[in-house]
Amino acid sequence: MMISLPPKPAAQVCASLQPSVQALVKIPLKIKSAEDATTDDLHQGEAGYYSCTFAAASGYQVTVILSDEKSFKDGEQRYHPLPGFGDRGRFTDGSIHFVDVMKGKTFCEVLVGMPDDQFTEEWTHASGKICVAAFGVR
DSSP states (O other): OOOOOOSSOHHHHHHHHHHHHHTTBSSOOEEEEEEETTTOGGGTTOTTOEEEEEEOTTSOEEEEEEESSOOOOTTOTTOEEOTTSSSEEEEEESSSEEEEEEETTEEEEEEEESOGGGBSSOHHHHHHHHHHHHHHHO
16 A cells, blocks of 8 residues: 655644744743654544644643544534634643644644643633644645
8 A cells, every 4th residue: 555645744844833832832842743644653644644742841742633534513512612713613621621623624633731821822722823823834
């Protein structure tokens, strides 16, 4: 089976996204991992797939996932609407915070593994802005 290479390598996408993420987070972050559909076994061959994890020395991290093969339904339990980002957005604030945004056929998810006060603004809006930036760097 031949797997087509993504248009840009994951390392390039994550490096392009890092300044946008860092601008919204108070603590310094470095790229911990950069994966795409050729390097992530669970998402092998998935169209438009990228995963970038940005981590601080303290262990706090933010993971950004993009995919052209995922979507979500509005009104799912435990999620709340997050208007103003992409075509539609939602968030949930459990032990790990999630923000999901759709723009056209592209899905973005931000997983927040840090306290809310580490963002320069409210975490849901910061995460929505991260997705908007991610759509642009792909």
